[in-house]
Amino acid sequence: MLDYDLVIIGGTPAGRYAALTATNFPARVALVEPLSNSQDLPTGGKESIDLGLRYSQTLSEAARFAQQISRQQFGARWEVANSEMPIELRFDGVQKWAEGVVANLEEIDDLGVLAARGVDIIFGSCEFVTKPHLALIVGDRKLRSRCYLLACPTMPAIPNIEGLSSVGFFTSETVGELAKLPKLPKSLAVIGADPSGVEVAQTFARLGVAVTLVVKGSHILTKEDREAAGLVQAAMEAEGVRILTATEVTQARVIDGKKWIQAGPRAIETEEIFLAAGRQHNFASLNLEAARVKFSDRGLILNEKLQTTNSRIYAIGDVAGGYSFPHIANCEAAIAVKNALFLPMYQIDYRGIPWAIFSDPQLARVGLTEAQARRRFGDDLIVGREYFKNVEKAQMSGETTGFCKIVGRRNGEILGASIVGPQAAELIHAIALAVRHGMKVEAIAELPYIWSSFSAINGQTAAVWELQRLRSNTLIQNLWENLFHWRRYWK
Template sequence: MSRDRTMANAFPVDRDDIELIRGAHPPLWKNPEPNGPYNLVVIGAGPAGLTAASEAANLGAKVALIERGLIGGTCINVGCIPSKAIIRTARLYADMRDAENLGGDTPDSLHIDFQRAMTRMRQIRQRISRADSAASLASAGIDLYFGEARFSGPDEVTVAGKTLRFRKALVATGARPALPTIPGLAEAGYLSNETMFDLTECPKRLLVIGGGPLGCEAAQAFCLLGANVILVQREPMFLPGEERDAAQILSDALAREGVEVRLNTEAVAVRTEGGKKLADLVRDGDTMTVSVDEIITGIGRSPNVDGLDLENAGVAYDATGIKVDDYLRTTNPRIYAAGDVCLAYKFTHTAEATARMVVRNALFLGRRKLSELVIPWCTYTDPEIAHVGLYPAEARQNGIPVKTYTVLMHDVARAVMDGEEEGFVKIHVREGSDRILGATVVASHAGEMINAVSLAMRSGMGLHALANVIHPFPTQAQGIKMAGDAYRRTRLTSFWKRLAARWLAWSRR
């Protein structure tokens, strides 16, 4: 079965894991004695909890931070940091295979050192975790407690036999992998984002269940690192929330790299036989069985609300998480929530942004609203798929007329030079204006490129103003400016062309 890799008792793989645990949950740590009511008690030391505790302490608040497992939560230990480190190594091998198209020679025999790739990942994870070690948090004036937090009343929480009273509290306990209800899966054993980074040998055959961001990233990375990967998606396309042409580009890229893509297919049963895991897959009523060494599930995440005794504090929640209003207050006005435990968008950057909102709203009478946030996101496959704002279908459902400006990456000079021509830039504006409603970027560096559009939307800049931003040449972000230039050309109507021609003719007299 899967185990919680964020827990302090997780089995260390190597020396770097041992060092990570020493910093993120010191074995001999002694919890402090509670010292009067805290301005803010934070439950959970992931991205949201760390951000809130640090910002509040920097502003002079008396802060307590409670963590049951490893400081850093999902992001550092089993999420963003390790996954992107592995993806970088996978892209290196992809470039080596594609050397001829980049003006080099493809190695005659390409040896993939999977263990070395995983060792590099753990070194990077341990290095980045140092910034938020237990010692550094304590030196910043934060009272750090390790243990299971439980609410014992509307203004107090208990941890490791101690009772902490608070004026305000923040629940930032994050989320965990959701287990698909497939008969036999738990008994056969499976990997999730919390355990796949413990691998020291590459599985020869790997089944990935789920075509969301996690599943697609894992399938591509492990394929490039030497596994024979089967990716099963119940929907007719990967990333069902994204624009269809973006998902199609990704589907083609995965298939081209060797991933066995099975859309409209559902895993219905798993069993073990002869040391192998056998999975029954159904498509259009037909069943086939595949034999694999490992199975990764990537179907989503469930909020961590169990065991907190939220009922004692009068905090409402359900299977989707803690209920909050637009100011991130729960049904107990003393208690707030932030990050994956209460949000539909379960991203590290969203967790950090909402944590900053809570500090302002809870401690300083702020009125910052969740609905006002401009939230971009990115799936880190190759090419990457990044998005911000509305999709055209959403806008039309809300009665908003939309005009889309599209630039294909094969028309962007730097993308051609880099051999990264696959993808596009799409910027959606309200028809008849240059107000940006949203954007989708499919490119090798889409996650970097979407930032310009996010900044423009947050600052109220229109697409015309974005076109006037000078970009260094050549960059792939030139695609953003080219979309702005396309908008600007549409504003040059026949009337203005005639007027300009008359002016120029008069100026020659």
């Protein structure tokens, strides 16, 4: 007899979300929470990547708001209206706000809520065994289930930089500890091109820290649209972030009590180091080989139903590879749980899932970039672009930096879209919905948008796209020209 319908190997908010989703059905579910969900990092305060991202984004929002209400800046000081005495930005207040918000968000993932919904919570390290039957060993317990779901945490990827471990560094998991230092560092070196590095670099630059961002690629955010990433990079540099592209950090050391990194030909002094070099997996303790589960450096090998090479074992989240966005992991959880509890008939479709990078300006995308679309579809492509400076709401708000780009085939099929600018993370959803349900560009162009709103840029961009398609059709253009000429002549 089986003990459970589904056993979830968790340690991440995605695992807890999967367990919560499973409680919607009359199934018996267990959630295995590891005692430690991270490697031993040089700095303390280990927490999940999701909580680290929450803290980072909350801190970023607070810093952005402080900058907005403090238009007149004098170094690290802001002038207050009707006051002759400038005041300093109180970082301790920003910090307390971030801590309070994160504490409230943690309540959403509280294990007590899952236990009250009937999920068996089991703490301890675990591994798969296959004899005499497939099962999961947790301590002295053997859990037999119809299916298993891997929602394990990953670890920060530590690049092979000489002396880095001895010098010490922070990661997305420990960004909260960086912000809780007794005093903000005067300088910060961010190594790596992950979105978290961009967000952290810009946030701490706004808090008065001298930030240097070092990336190997020719520009930041290499997975995103080149034009959109370039605009974000320009905005960061305008705010004082020093960005070194096509540069590799080869060494880190402490000299006379000060931290130094060797970035290409440059030796850079920095008080603290933040790593944004991606994530890596640690499957050794799970004994996946015995369960016939294959994986590579990028993650587990999955099919479109989120099954591993063992059809009874599913996987979601960071272990599946790609960006570490919680909402993508939650989308995967909804698919995997239904497949595991019933029949594996649901497939994941990443084309209609949007994501955003919370830089300023924000960068959001769904589907393919222009470069990816051109490689796949060649000349069967039309790109429509509209700028926020042509949107009335943007002019009224004084936020005119950015653009929207829609990439589609000549038949109107939307292949992808990128938005960089104010509220991009909110605006992308309308286009994502169209992609998800196979709607054409025409549908976005014809939707009446509330006046005045930032969302008008979606309709204006779609209208530009439609106009470009019309003008590129010489046959239709000639027919219409002849028609109008004939009507004028005979009238």
